[in-house]
Amino acid sequence: MGISKKLYIETYGCQMNVSDSEIVGAIMKENDFDITFDKKEADVIFINTCSIRDNAEQRIRKRLLEFHSLKKQNKNLIIGILGCMAERLKEQLLEEEKIVDIIAGPDAYRHLPQLLASLKSGQKAIDVMLSLEETYADINPIKYDSNGITAFISIMRGCENFCSYCVVPYTRGKERSRNAETIINEAKELFERGYREITLLGQNVNSYICQNDGNSINFAKLLEEVALINPLLRVRFATSHPKDISDELIYTIAKYENICKSIHLPVQSGSNRILELMNRKYTREYYMSRVDAIKRIIPECAISTDIIAGFCSENDEDQNDTLSLMEWVKYDFVYMFNYSERPNTAAAKKYKDDVPENVKIKRLQQIIDKQQKLSMESNLKDVGKVYKVLVENISKRSAEHLAGRNSQNKMVVFPKKQFKLGDYVQVIIKKCTAATLIGEIAE
Numbered sequence: 139m140g141i142s143k144k145l146y147i148e149t150y151g152c153q154m155n156v157s158d159s160e161i162v163g164a165i166m167k168e169n170d171f172d173i174t175f176d177k178k179e180a181d182v183i184f185i186n187t188c189s190i191r192d193n194a195e196q197r198i199r200k201r202l203l204e205f206h207s208l209k210k211q212n213k214n215l216i217i218g219i220l221g222c223m224a225e226r227l228k229e230q231l232l233e234e235e236k237i238v239d240i241i242a243g244p245d246a247y248r249h250l251p252q253l254l255a256s257l258k259s260g261q262k263a264i265d266v267m268l269s270l271e272e273t274y275a276d277i278n279p280i281k282y283d284s285n286g287i288t289a290f291i292s293i294m295r296g297c298e299n300f301c302s303y304c305v306v307p308y309t310r311g312k313e314r315s316r317n318a319e320t321i322i323n324e325a326k327e328l329f330e331r332g333y334r335e336i337t338l339l340g341q342n343v344n345s346y347i348c349q350n351d352g353n354s355i356n357f358a359k360l361l362e363e364v365a366l367i368n369p370l371l372r373v374r375f376a377t378s379h380p381k382d383i384s385d386e387l388i389y390t391i392a393k394y395e396n397i398c399k400s401i402h403l404p405v406q407s408g409s410n411r412i413l414e415l416m417n418r419k420y421t422r423e424y425y426m427s428r429v430d431a432i433k434r435i436i437p438e439c440a441i442s443t444d445i446i447a448g449f450c451s452e453n454d455e456d457q458n459d460t461l462s463l464m465e466w467v468k469y470d471f472v473y474m475f476n477y478s479e480r481p482n483t484a485a486a487k488k489y490k491d492d493v494p495e496n497v498k499i500k501r502l503q504q505i506i507d508k509q510q511k512l513s514m515e516s517n518l519k520d521v522g523k524v525y526k527v528l529v530e531n532i533s534k535r536s537a538e539h540l541a542g543r544n545s546q547n548k549m550v551v552f553p554k555k556q557f558k559l560g561d562y563v564q565v566i567i568k569k570c571t572a573a574t575l576i577g578e579i580a581e
């Protein structure tokens with residue numbers, strides 16, 4: 139056996155990229171590479187990239203500048219760009235970023251060893267073929283950067299919703315579901331290794347469908363199967379598209395204590411006019427009816443969302459619709475973004491990115507302020523309640539405290555006492571900030 143080479147991976151973007159990097163790690167390990175956390179000793183650096191907004195791409199371009207000096211020190215260093223930015227820009231990225239040797243799109247990771255082997259002095263390698271079938275179902279990801287307690291499992295790839303602003307259908311290709319048995323086996327194995335929380339990942343998990351010997355397994359069924367592995371294994375999922383979050387799914391979440399009571403339901407905008415331009419395929423009223431169903435069936439369920447400020451032609455009235463919807467839902471948590479026009483999307487082709495930057499910033503700030511208030515109100519309601527918390531980490535602020543989340547996905551900090559990572563602890567909430575619940579061990 140030769141001495142294994144060192145691979146350094148840096149990951150940007152969504153949780154799916156985190157999970158993809160673990161797949162890349164596994165593929166490379168099979169080919170005599172070990173993961174290193176020290177980029178200075180790396181033989182190969184892979185940057186797994188994101189294209190969702192322009193600033194995501196700019197950040198990665200800046201990072202590449204920093205890698206210049208490493209390449210000067212080590213002429214043999216190989217730099218590969220993986221993921222959505224590789225897929226979006228293809229050869230153009232090789233021309234623009236001279237230090238890059240390899241470009242590999244999200245469905246090309248099995249070919250990474252061949253791409254590496256094909257690099258001859260000065261030559262570059264590229265594979266950006268998208269696939270109709272690839273789900274990496276048989277690959278056992280390596281959890282090289284994990285707390286050993288919480289893990290992600292990709293259950294599907296791609297997206298065909300074509301929201302007008304979004305690059306994902308172009309960078310990730312057609313929607314496809316991974317075979318259910320491989321998902322359940324991966325979850326079982328993680329549980330046996332000590333993991334206590336699995337998040338099932340896909341751009342739109344509600345449309346998961348696995349056909350197997352005449353049986354079909356939809357998302358609600360898959361979720362149930364994973365929950366049945368063991369009551370000590372918590373299950374989460376992301377993301378749900380509002381257009382097809384079914385009652386069946388909501389009832390399944392309600393039925394099992396270990397399916398977390400937290401639903402991420404991206405709304406994007408509260409204005410029907412904007413929702414239509416975004417091609418989200420639902421109305422404000424429909425969205426509200428789904429939130430009503432969640433609150434009726436699971437009263438303790440937390441609801442979080444994504445909101446885009448300043449989409450094409452958005453006016454003050456649209457913005458007020460978004461703010462009033464936030465107030466109506468009373469979100470527990472929100473990811474908030476300024477609209478960023480992405481080349482070649484339907485919005486870039488059909489509409490003008492005409493909301494001035496300063497207006498976008500002002501509206502985003504209003505949304506942030508609104509959510510700050512709503513998060514605080516939501517957390518204040520939890521003071522005095524007792525929650526079961528899964529210990530995930532030592533608190534960042536104090537070694538005497540542990541941090542974990544309750545079923546509602548809220549971060550809870552409490553005294554360490556005799557507890558350790560992976561334990562479930564009953565915590566009574568004593569106080570809070572807008573971001574964190576602070577508690578004591580419930581006797």
Ligand code: SAH
Binds near residue numbers: 306341342404475479
């Ligand atoms: N599949 C998920 C979202 C994936 S992208 C869903 O449909 O809900 C995560 C979030 O990034 C989106 O929900 C959206 O709020 C935001 N986003 C996507 N494209 C964007 C763009 N061009 N500008 C700003 N935000 C964007």
Ligand code: SF4
Binds near residue numbers: 297301304305306
């Ligand atoms: Fe993008 Fe829409 Fe697909 Fe989400 S559902 S990934 S926002 S196209």
Ligand code: F3S
Binds near residue numbers: 153155190305
């Ligand atoms: Fe970014 Fe691609 Fe995820 S664009 S958000 S890394 S699917």
